[in-house]
Every structure is written in C-alpha cells, then in structure tokens.
Amino acid sequence: MFKEKLLEQISFLPASVSSDGANFFRQNLPTKKDESWKYTDLSFLNTEPLAIDLQKTYLHFDISEAAQEVIVKIKLGNKATLPTTQGFSVMEGGSLRQKLKDDGVSLTLLNKTWQEQNYFSRLSESTVTSDVYILFDQQWSTEKIFQLQWQGSTAALAQFGSMRVSLVVADGVSVQLHETFNGNANSFLNTTTDLYIGANASVHLLKSQPQQSPRTTITTRVRLGQASQFYMVSFISENMWSRHNTYVDLSGREAHADLKASFLCREKEFVDHHTYIDHSVGYTTSRQDYAGVLDGRGEGVFNGKVHIRRDAQKSDAEQLSRNLLLSKNAVANAKPELLIDADDVKAKHGATIGQLDQEEIFYMQSRGLTAQQARALVIKSFVFSAADHLPNALAQKFYALAAPAVQNFTEKPS
C-alpha cells in the first residue's frame, strides 16, 4: 500500500527522477528477504494509514539563535529564500559549487558519488526538488552548537515526510552539531544527512530522538578529507521504531571516525543500527561502540560492516556491539563484520549480550544501594559511556537528555 501510494504521486517528483524513480521505488521496497533488512519489519507501512504528500518538496528553514547555539528547523514546505548568516550559508548545489570553485577549494569530496544508499535515502534524495547544502566556513564559531531539528508531521493524520540536506565543513573548521528528529509519534520521518568534512576539519555530531517521536529511517553519510575527524553519538530513548543507516567514507589519509550509540528500548520498541565504514585510503582509523539496554519485548539490532580496501594499508578499525538484556523476551541481534583486502592493518570486532550481573547488584546492595538503585546505576553508566568523546557543551546536552530517560526507564520497568 505504501508503495502504491508513493507511485500514485511519482509525477510530483522532478522529471530527472520520476521515470527511473518509479521503477526503482516499485521494485525495491525492502523486505525481510533482503540481507540488510532481515531484522527490520516494515509491514506497518502497509497496514497503517499513512498519508503521502509529495507536492511539498522544498525544504523550509526556520533559523533562530540562542546563547552559543544556532537552531535550524527544517520542514517540508513551499519554495522560500535560502538564508545566510555569519559562519554558515544555505545554498543550492550549483551556487555552492561555484562558490567553492571561486574560493579555490577542491571539490573532490563533493564530486564523488555515494556508493552506499538504501531505498529510503534514495527516496529522500528524490523527493527534494532542490539539492540544498549548508556550508560552514572559517567564520563559524567552534564554540557554538548548530542544532538541526528535522520537523516531521504534526498533523493529526499520520504522514510520511522525506527530506535530505548536505552539510559541508570547510578545511580546518570545527563544528558541533546536534540533530533531532521531531513530529507526531504516529508519523514516519525519513531523513538523509550528507556530511562532507574538509581536510583537518572536525565534526562532533549528537543525534537524539526524544520519546514519542515519529518512526524514523535516518541515513547519515559522511565523507572525510585528509586528517579530518568525525565523532558521532546517537541516543535513542524508547522510540517506537527507528532505523539508522550510517555510511562513513574515510577517503582522506589519517582521517578518523568514531561512532557511538546508546539506546533504551522496551515494550515492543525497535532500534536498528546499520553501519558501513569504508577505509578507502591508508592510515585511516575507525572506532564503533554501540550499547543497547533492552527490556520487555524491546528489540535492538547492530549490523556493522568495516571494509578495509586494498590500498588502505596501516588502517586500524574496531567495532563493538554491547547489549544488556533485562527481560527474557528482549532481543538483541548483533552482527559485526570485517571485510579486509589489505594485509598490513589492525582490525577487531566483538559483540556482547548479557544480563545484569547479580554479583554486581549484591555488591552494590552491600554498599547501601537498593536493588533498583544498583540496577539504575549500571544502566546509567552503560548509557552514559557513549558521551565520552563529546566536547563539554554537547556532552551536557547528552546528559540532560539521557539522565531523565534512564530514570524513567529504570523506575518504570516493563
């Protein structure tokens, strides 16, 4: 039904995507038979009433400033003037390329096409008429947090909304990002964020999904230039259904990517992380640590692949999936994978799935904590470990989100 509804409106898509797109979207809606969707149940797309409106295909930006923070709300709407302010500019692809060319900046990162995509990232690319970029230049204050708030439907009727934006971080610039996903819990929000991180630049990205936020498919694609750094922390608390696809292209020598996530999941909630880290050149490093706490009938997935290509000698990759199961009905699916074509590399992966250790709980109880306080402390430490590499301001945001979420989770067990 979802597919049919989508195809009914395919004519609203730009001509460049409508003919190919119709075929693609008709043939490729994933099912559990697809290896990378085997744990992901998309059946609600066909069983629940979900309105699709592809006529509003422009991104609408609402920008406000608070102390040390720029808040950018993005929603679907009608065509509007793209804003520019000190430190960053929102512009269409053509203008951006021209500007970078005029400034003598290499377009290598931008010109390489994305090898990794999925049905939903393709949809979010296709339904946006203009390709929109946010450029962070040398004037951007490293102390500020750029808060990107994706706004899904707030209408009473459940809606499907699909958006994409690209962020370009100029050489040597450091950016702190906080990305949030908002809207009605019964809606479905599909976003793609493409990040191009210039040489010697760095990005710290905190992604958070508040409770009762829409079902989401969130794609983050990151391409890193020479000696650049990318740190990402995802925090998901009691979200009904979310699928996170993260693709990292370490295309500059000595680039480093560090992905962490913590999530709390219970009842029939579902959190699905898929990552693909592509070490395409040498001396690149990557770290992944995904930590899930699952109670009730909650289900978590980590399916991560690290690919070290033939020319990526001296690369170093680690990936870890950690899961704490609090009930016999909770499920953790962990599938870390390494694909190594080079011979002089370091790589390791691991997965742990366990329950709360009763000796740990007794030890804490013997120090005066109640069993519930002991349990909460272990869960809190499990969740908070994700914020280890965040700069202070972003870490504080993480703690402000995670502390009440952990409290709620531990005080009201399933």
Add this chain to the structure above:
Amino acid sequence: MLKVNNLHVSVNDKPVLKGLNLEVKAGEVHAIMGPNGSGKSTLSKVIAGHPAYKVTEGTMEYDINFKMTNILEMSPDERAREGIFLAFQYPVEIPGVTNFEFLKASYNALAKQQGFPTMDDEKFATFVKKKLEIVKLNESFLHRAVNSGFSGGEKKKNEIVQMAVMSPRLCFLDETDSGLDIDALKVVADGINRLRSPNNAFVLVTHYQRLLDYVKPDIVHVLSGGRIVKSGGKELALELEKQGYEAYI
C-alpha cells in the same frame, strides 16, 4: 551488637554452617580462622545477606536503635544502611561506574537512612579525599571504574576506602589480607586500626595470623565443619600458626 545463635546455612541445598554461635560487642575485634571449606566466607556472605545463602535454622540479631533485632528478613542494602559492612574477599568489578559516583551514591544512601545531610559532588570530593589518604590511594582512583583493572592490592584498599566512607558499626573483613604483599598489608592494617573505635566492631576472617600481627584481636575463633569449635585470645592464633588446623578438623 551481633548475636548469632545456632545458625544453619545451606548453599545449593548443601549444608555449610551447622549450628554456629557468635557474639560480638561494640569496641571488639574478633578473628575467625579456619581451614579451607570450613564456612568462613559463607558466614561473611550470610551476615551481608547474600540471596544465594539460605538460612535453614537459627537466629541472627543485630543492634538497631539499641534493640537487638532479627535481621534475617532484611535485604542486603537494608543491612548496609543499618551499619553492617562486608569487605569482599573478591571485590566485584563494575565497569562503567566510577568509584566517585559509586562511593557518593553509597554515602548518600546511608545518609538518607541515618538522617544526615546528603552531599553534592563538590562536598563529597572534599570528604572522600581524606578517606583515600587512609590507605594512601591517590585521587585518580575516584575516576576509574569500580575495581576495573585494579591490582589485587588496590581492590582491597578500595574496600577499606568504602568502609571509611560508610563508617559502619559492624565490619566483616573476608580475607582482606589475601593477595597483599607485606607493604600493602601494613597499609590496609593501618587503615583498619584508624577506623577502630569504641562504637564499632570488627570481625577479621582469615587463614593466616599475619594480619593479626598488625590488627590485634580481642578474641580468636576457630571455625571448622560449619561451627565455632574453639575461642580464645591472641595466643590461639599463634598456636594455630604453629600447629595448623589438623586438631580441629
């Protein structure tokens, strides 16, 4: 302060303690010695309220608000908040929870129960630093995960720090001397001596008498076959050191 009468305890349906009697008064230091498998660790665990140790017979009374109260039905945390402390033979590692956070949570849990004001991070940092000095641990220990990656000696010292933070009335130390080199043993013993007072009592559970060279016991008990088979003064420990436990098995 503590009165254990005819205590029978089973672990996995296997009887381990078989009619143990023990009385500890405020201000006393007791040593419980005995061969492997005699029930020493079981006694420590059952005092702290470990759920795997089932009391099948007997009583265990402890002074709460000047009244001897049956504590068998109390949970481990209730006992701890009433001032019963067990220093573990094998302190448990808790990855991800910092020592600072753990100690503060522990202190505040007790403070609430006992009617003292709780402490915020700043106040507690000042308070706990003095406790670290007792066993010569530096501040970096506060920011490490509880016992994770600690050496054997550091773990045992950390137990003493926890004891100092909690100021318990009844302290059971289960083989706190095992795994310590002579310098660490002296530091730990000195820490125990500094925490002794007329208001609290210590029970040192040990195989060897060397800890007792540094912490002088008032009463020494021999535990064998799940019962206390002999009690005496310090000289009993020296006798055991010379003659072994054979006479008591």
